[in-house]
Amino acid sequence: MSTxxxxxxxxxxxLWKLVKKTAFYLLVLxxxxxxxxxxxxxxxxxxxxxxxxxxVTYWPHELNFANYLNVLQxxxxxxxxxxxxxxxxxTVLLSLLLAVTAxxxxxxxxxxxxxxLLMTILAVSMFPQIAVLAGLFELxxxxxxxxxxxxxxxxxxxxxxxxxxxVLTTFMRDLPVEIEEAAIVDGATxxxxxxxxxLPLLWPAMVTTGLLAFIAAWNEYLFALTFTSSxxxxxxxxxxxxxxxxxxxxxxxxxxxxxxxxxxAPLVVLVLIFQRKIISGLTAGGVKG
Amino acid sequence: xxxxxxxxxRKSFGTVDVIKGVDLTINSGEFMVFVGPSGCGKSTLLxxxxxxxxxxxxxxxxxGQIVNNLAPSKRGIAMVFQSYALYPHMTxxxxxxxxxxxxxxxxxxxxxxxxxxxELLQIxxxxxxxxxxxxGGQRQRVAIGRAIxxxxxxxxxxxxxxxxxxxxxVATRLEIAKLHHSMNGATMIYVTHDQVxxxxxxxxxxxxxxxxxxxxxxxxxLYEQPQSIFVAGFIGSPKMNFLTGRFAEPYGAKTIGxxxxxxxxxxxxxxxxxKVIHSENLGSDSYVYADMGADEPVVVRxxxxxxxxxxxxxxxxxxxxxxxxxxxxxRPLGRQ
Numbered sequence: 363m364s365t366x367x368x369x370x371x372x373x374x375x376x377l378w379k380l381v382k383k384t385a386f387y388l389l390v391l392x393x394x395x396x397x398x399x400x401x402x403x404x405x406x407x408x409x410x411x412x413x414x415x416x417x418v419t420y421w422p423h424e425l426n427f428a429n430y431l432n433v434l435q436x437x438x439x440x441x442x443x444x445x446x447x448x449x450x451x452x453t454v455l456l457s458l459l460l461a462v463t464a465x466x467x468x469x470x471x472x473x474x475x476x477x478x479l480l481m482t483i484l485a486v487s488m489f490p491q492i493a494v495l496a497g498l499f500e501l502x503x504x505x506x507x508x509x510x511x512x513x514x515x516x517x518x519x520x521x522x523x524x525x526x527x528x529v530l531t532t533f534m535r536d537l538p539v540e541i542e543e544a545a546i547v548d549g550a551t552x553x554x555x556x557x558x559x560x561l562p563l564l565w566p567a568m569v570t571t572g573l574l575a576f577i578a579a580w581n582e583y584l585f586a587l588t589f590t591s592s593x594x595x596x597x598x599x600x601x602x603x604x605x606x607x608x609x610x611x612x613x614x615x616x617x618x619x620x621x622x623x624x625x626x627a628p629l630v631v632l633v634l635i636f637q638r639k640i641i642s643g644l645t646a647g648g649v650k651g
Numbered sequence: 652x653x654x655x656x657x658x659x660x661r662k663s664f665g666t667v668d669v670i671k672g673v674d675l676t677i678n679s680g681e682f683m684v685f686v687g688p689s690g691c692g693k694s695t696l697l698x699x700x701x702x703x704x705x706x707x708x709x710x711x712x713x714x715g716q717i718v719n720n721l722a723p724s725k726r727g728i729a730m731v732f733q734s735y736a737l738y739p740h741m742t743x744x745x746x747x748x749x750x751x752x753x754x755x756x757x758x759x760x761x762x763x764x765x766x767x768x769x770e771l772l773q774i775x776x777x778x779x780x781x782x783x784x785x786x787g788g789q790r791q792r793v794a795i796g797r798a799i800x801x802x803x804x805x806x807x808x809x810x811x812x813x814x815x816x817x818x819x820x821v822a823t824r825l826e827i828a829k830l831h832h833s834m835n836g837a838t839m840i841y842v843t844h845d846q847v848x849x850x851x852x853x854x855x856x857x858x859x860x861x862x863x864x865x866x867x868x869x870x871x872x873l874y875e876q877p878q879s880i881f882v883a884g885f886i887g888s889p890k891m892n893f894l895t896g897r898f899a900e901p902y903g904a905k906t907i908g909x910x911x912x913x914x915x916x917x918x919x920x921x922x923x924x925x926k927v928i929h930s931e932n933l934g935s936d937s938y939v940y941a942d943m944g945a946d947e948p949v950v951v952r953x954x955x956x957x958x959x960x961x962x963x964x965x966x967x968x969x970x971x972x973x974x975x976x977x978x979x980x981x982r983p984l985g986r987q
Contacts, residue, residue, distance in 0.1 A: 540736035543703050548750035548801070549724030562740040 729798035
């Protein structure tokens with residue numbers, strides 16, 4: 363085979379590689395645009411005012427903070443924002459507390475019907491919200507929780523628990539039994555094993571499931587709409603949907619968009635804070651590696 | 652520091668009997684090794700002593716006090732696991748101090764004991780490190796250190812050397828032997844499937860098979876007076892040669908067993924003839940595998956580095972008085 367032949371083969375090979383690479387990045391670009399564009403457009407709109415709202419533009423032309431001021435100066439919205447934070451945080455804390463203790467039992471304690479119980483817990487997450495809405499509403503009325511934050515915390519916890527328990531159980535099952543036995547020999551009670559030995563090892567799973575539970579609670583709409591009737595207990599998604607303009611026929615798009623951008627911020631901040639915690643391999647070194 | 656009495660100890664998992672009645676006394680300060688093939692129940696027996704498994708039947712007593720229902724931490728034991736089982740998120744110091752912290756010991760007292768144990772095991776420079784920053788051998792030393800800090804009456808080792816490489820295994824074995832001498836008085840129970848570890852470490856060895864004790868004795872007793880074919884085959888490396896049929900008949904036994912070092916090469920009275928299959932040269936000595944027409948090749952140990960070619964004819968004869976005789980049930984009939 364001559365040298366020229368080789369050179370030609372190499373260059374055509376390079377070309378094919380280049381085409382594949384370009385196609386790949388085009389696909390990535392396409393996906394990113396599709397995912398980011400709606401949010402980008404919301405930000406664009408939130409800075410517009412007046413009739414500009416209805417002129418389609420793709421690049422920022424004006425930087426008008428009127429909508430944001432409007433939102434932030436409304437006492438009702440701040441109340442809703444606080445409600446959302448309280449509901450989502452308490453939901454996460456409550457479900458993690460219940461899930462960690464439940465998953466310890468489900469992964470470490472041998473008892474009759476453990477498999478059935480696990481499947482039942484998973485089955486709970488199959489029910490669509492709308493299917494249990496009426497029953498849940500009756501329960502909440504029964505316990506006198508209607509139009510309180512507890513109604514939302516209670517119902518969100520129910521819906522986040524199956525997922526949280528399931529993930530933590532799987533994760534805890536993979537923790538080496540010897541570590542637990544070493545702790546038992548050291549004189550640790552199950553409670554100490556959970557809090558001082560397992561919890562530090564479960565951080566990645568806790569952060570991931572906690573974050574997902576927080577996002578779910580933060581975005582939830584149907585229950586929030588049904589179980590609240592006044593601003594005192596309303597959360598942000600419902601409040602935004604109920605924003606009204608000066609007249610019946612005006613939809614305040616600018617304010618709605620500004621509020622939407624504002625409620626996204628806590629999620630972004632949370633993910634940025636915790637992404638460092640979402641690391642695997644934390645158990646490295648405890649047992650043979 | 653503690654004498655252990657096991658009386659008819661039994662353990663079943665569901666319908667499966669794992670330990671089928673073990674009677675054993677482990678003397679105070681003794682280094683006892685449980686040895687046996689995998690699945691013989693040696694680890695289960697250790698876990699019963701530790702309290703990590705509940706005892707199905709029989710009694711377990713420490714210094715005459717029955718501890719069947721006592722929690723592991725109340726029995727005065729410490730355990731070293733095969734996989735080290737260190738707490739990954741704690742420093743070496745915290746790993747060793749955890750047990751004492753749980754027992755609400757004073758800070759000064761904890762530090763004193765941890766530092767003393769660390770010094771003994773030469774891990775003082777690593778006290779601030781996490782387990783993942785240590786090598787396998789260092790991790791196992793930390794695990795042993797954690798056991799020492801508890802100042803137990805009984806040390807339990809569950810195959811502590813299995814995860815180490817060959818060189819480290821020998822070094823750590825020596826450390827454990829030294830530890831036993833320096834911790835004068837502590838009773839140690841050590842589980843292994845490696846008969847070399849058993850022979851080198853033990854004051855007494857307990858050979859287990861299918862959940863019952865096959866034989867208990869000093870390493871030399873087990874080596875010289877095995878009470879069954881099983882023990883004879885399990886203790887000693889290479890494995891004892893077993894011969895039946897025409898080889899055993901002249902000795903008046905169903906089976907005879909001869910160790911490789913108790914066979915001489917060369918013709919003579921009562922010699923067996925056959926062919927060399929293979930020879931292994933280890934430098935100081937060599938092992939010759941010879942086909943004598945029996946089911947398995949006979950292994951012969953020979954001093955020096957003499958070469959034998961495969962296919963070469965060979966005559967061998969057992970040294971008189973070193974032939975172990977066994978009856979049809981595998982029970983010993985004495986040596987001849």
